[in-house]
Amino acid sequence: MAVSYNALAQSLHTRSSCFIPIRYTKQRSRSNVVFASNDNKNIALQAKVDNLLDSIKWDDKGLAVAIAQNVDTGAVLMQGFVNREALSTTISSRKATFFSRSRSTLWTKGETSNNFINIRDVYIDCDRDSIIYLGTPDGPTCHTGEETCYYTSVFDQLNNDEASGNKLALTTLYSLESIISKRKEESTVPQEGKPSWTRRLLTDDALLCSKIREEADELCRTLEDNEEVSRTPSEMADVLYHAMVLLSKRDVKMEDVFAVLRKRFSQSGIEEKQNRTK
Amino acid sequence: MAVSYNALAQSLHTRSSCFIPIRYTKQRSRSNVVFASNDNKNIALQAKVDNLLDSIKWDDKGLAVAIAQNVDTGAVLMQGFVNREALSTTISSRKATFFSRSRSTLWTKGETSNNFINIRDVYIDCDRDSIIYLGTPDGPTCHTGEETCYYTSVFDQLNNDEASGNKLALTTLYSLESIISKRKEESTVPQEGKPSWTRRLLTDDALLCSKIREEADELCRTLEDNEEVSRTPSEMADVLYHAMVLLSKRDVKMEDVFAVLRKRFSQSGIEEKQNRTK
Incomplete structure (x- = not known):
C-alpha cells in the first residue's frame, strides 16, 4: 500500500511539496515506511509519526479503538479498531482507515461506497488507547445507508416502541x-x-x-x-x-x-x- | 451488587413502583438476575433486557465497546468496555457503567469522583458490538479534571505545537x-x-x-x-x-x-x- 505524506506535510505547514510514497510491510514493525526521498523534513515528520505510534497503548492484538465523529454535528458515525498501519495511513491520507478484525486487513471507510470520512484532526485519550477521528463524511457512513451506525435505541426496544422505527442517536x-x-x-x-x-x-x-x-x-x-x-x-x-x-x-x-x-x-x-x- | 429496575420501569412508562433488587453472579450467564418480586411487568422487562443482552455480539472476552457521549454537546466523554453485567447495570441504574479490563471488575463512572454520567438513552450499532451511552455528566469526565478524556491532538503533536497545550477534541x-x-x-x-x-x-x-x-x-x-x-x-x-x-x-x-x-x-x-x- 502506497500512501503519501504530502497532504499531512502541507496541513502541518511544512514546505514540502514532494510526494513520499511509503510501503507498509505485512509484519508490523516500527520502521514500516520506506522513503523514496531523502527530504529531511519528511524524515523528521515520519520520525514524529513513529514516536506517536510508539506512544499508543496497543492491546494484546496490537489494536486500539477508533471512533469516527462528524466534526460539524458531533454525531458518532461509526467505531472500529486500528493497528499501527491503520492509524499511520489515516494520518497521512486524511481518510479514516481501520483494521478489520474479521478480514485481518486495513480498510478505508469509503473505498467501496465512496463515502469517505475526511479527517480534520485525530485525538488520543488520556490512557492513549482510544482515538477519535474528527472528520467530515462524504455521505452516509453506515452500510445500511443510515447517516451513522447507531440507530437502535435500547430504551425504545425495551419499551416495545417498534412504531418509532430506526431512531438515530x-x-x-x-x-x-x-x-x-x-x-x-x-x-x-x-x-x-x-x-x-x-x-x-x-x-x-x-x-x-x-x-x-x-x-x-x-x-x-x-x-x-x-x-x-x-x-x-x-x-x-x-x-x-x-x-x-x-x-x-x-x-x-x-x-x-x-x-x-x-x-x-x-x-x-x-x-x-x-x-x-x- | 444490587441494582434496581425501578428507574428503568418508570422511565419506560410502566406502572411498577416496587424496587427489584437483582444479584449478579460472578460467572456470566443468561439468567444473571434473581428477582425479589414476582411482579409480572418487571419479569417481562427483565426478559426483554436478557433478549437484548443476548443480541449483542460480545467479543471473545465477552466485551463490547461503549462510548459515553454528552447528550447536549455531542462531546465524546470517554470510551470503555462493557460486559453483560456492565450494560445491564447501566440500563437499570441509569449511570454509565463499564467493565475494567485491568481490574476485572465492574465500575460506575463517578463512583469515586461523584462525576456520574446520567444515562438518557443507550444506542447499539448496526453490527451490535458497539454501544453509545448518551448522557449528561455531573462534572468533568476525565480523571485529570478535563471535560473529556480526548485532549491530545495528533496534528498539534506532529506540528510540535506544544504552545497550544491541551486542546479538547x-x-x-x-x-x-x-x-x-x-x-x-x-x-x-x-x-x-x-x-x-x-x-x-x-x-x-x-x-x-x-x-x-x-x-x-x-x-x-x-x-x-x-x-x-x-x-x-x-x-x-x-x-x-x-x-x-x-x-x-x-x-x-x-x-x-x-x-x-x-x-x-x-x-x-x-x-x-x-x-x-x-
Whole structure:
C-alpha cells in the first residue's frame, strides 16, 4: 500500500511539496515506511509519526479503538479498531482507515461506497488507547445507508416502541431539528383542534419572522438591561428554536450552518469575513 | 451488587413502583438476575433486557465497546468496555457503567469522583458490538479534571505545537465558542493596531446588539424575499456567531442553552411552553 505524506506535510505547514510514497510491510514493525526521498523534513515528520505510534497503548492484538465523529454535528458515525498501519495511513491520507478484525486487513471507510470520512484532526485519550477521528463524511457512513451506525435505541426496544422505527442517536440540537422536521411533514395534513405552536409557525411566515425578530430583541435585552443571567440561555434557546423552524421551511440543516462556520473560521475566520464586509 | 429496575420501569412508562433488587453472579450467564418480586411487568422487562443482552455480539472476552457521549454537546466523554453485567447495570441504574479490563471488575463512572454520567438513552450499532451511552455528566469526565478524556491532538503533536497545550477534541460549534472565549480573555489586555471584529463586539454592547438584531432581520429576509437558499445557512451562521459573542459576555455556554432546550421539550416540549405563554 502506497500512501503519501504530502497532504499531512502541507496541513502541518511544512514546505514540502514532494510526494513520499511509503510501503507498509505485512509484519508490523516500527520502521514500516520506506522513503523514496531523502527530504529531511519528511524524515523528521515520519520520525514524529513513529514516536506517536510508539506512544499508543496497543492491546494484546496490537489494536486500539477508533471512533469516527462528524466534526460539524458531533454525531458518532461509526467505531472500529486500528493497528499501527491503520492509524499511520489515516494520518497521512486524511481518510479514516481501520483494521478489520474479521478480514485481518486495513480498510478505508469509503473505498467501496465512496463515502469517505475526511479527517480534520485525530485525538488520543488520556490512557492513549482510544482515538477519535474528527472528520467530515462524504455521505452516509453506515452500510445500511443510515447517516451513522447507531440507530437502535435500547430504551425504545425495551419499551416495545417498534412504531418509532430506526431512531438515530441524536444530541439535543438534532432531536429538536428532528421534532421540527416531523411537524413540517405533518403540517401538510389537515388537522382538527388547536394546532401546535411549531405548526402555526410553519404555516405562517409573518408570525415566524416576527417571532425571530422578537426573540433576538429579547436576547439583546438580557445584556442591555443586565437581566438575571439565567434569562440569557432561555432567550437564546428561543432564538435557536424559532430560527430552526425557518431553516426547516428552507430545507436547511444545522449541519449546513456549521459547515459555513467551519469554512469561515478555517479561512482565518470570522474576523476576516467581518472585516471584509464592514 | 444490587441494582434496581425501578428507574428503568418508570422511565419506560410502566406502572411498577416496587424496587427489584437483582444479584449478579460472578460467572456470566443468561439468567444473571434473581428477582425479589414476582411482579409480572418487571419479569417481562427483565426478559426483554436478557433478549437484548443476548443480541449483542460480545467479543471473545465477552466485551463490547461503549462510548459515553454528552447528550447536549455531542462531546465524546470517554470510551470503555462493557460486559453483560456492565450494560445491564447501566440500563437499570441509569449511570454509565463499564467493565475494567485491568481490574476485572465492574465500575460506575463517578463512583469515586461523584462525576456520574446520567444515562438518557443507550444506542447499539448496526453490527451490535458497539454501544453509545448518551448522557449528561455531573462534572468533568476525565480523571485529570478535563471535560473529556480526548485532549491530545495528533496534528498539534506532529506540528510540535506544544504552545497550544491541551486542546479538547471540539466540534465546529465549540471550536467557535473557544475562539470567542479566547478573544474575550485577550480583550482585557490593551492592543495595538486594528482590533479584531470579535474584540470590537466584545467591547461595544451597542454594536453587538445592533448586529444581532440586524442578522436576525437578514435571516428573516431570506424567507420573506425568497432569497437563494444558500443565503439562509450563511445568515444563520451570522446570527449564531453574534449571539454567541453575547453569550460569552454573559458567561453562558451553548451547553446551557441546549440544557434549556432539552428540559423544555422533554416536558412535552416547546409547544407546551409556547402555548402557555401566548
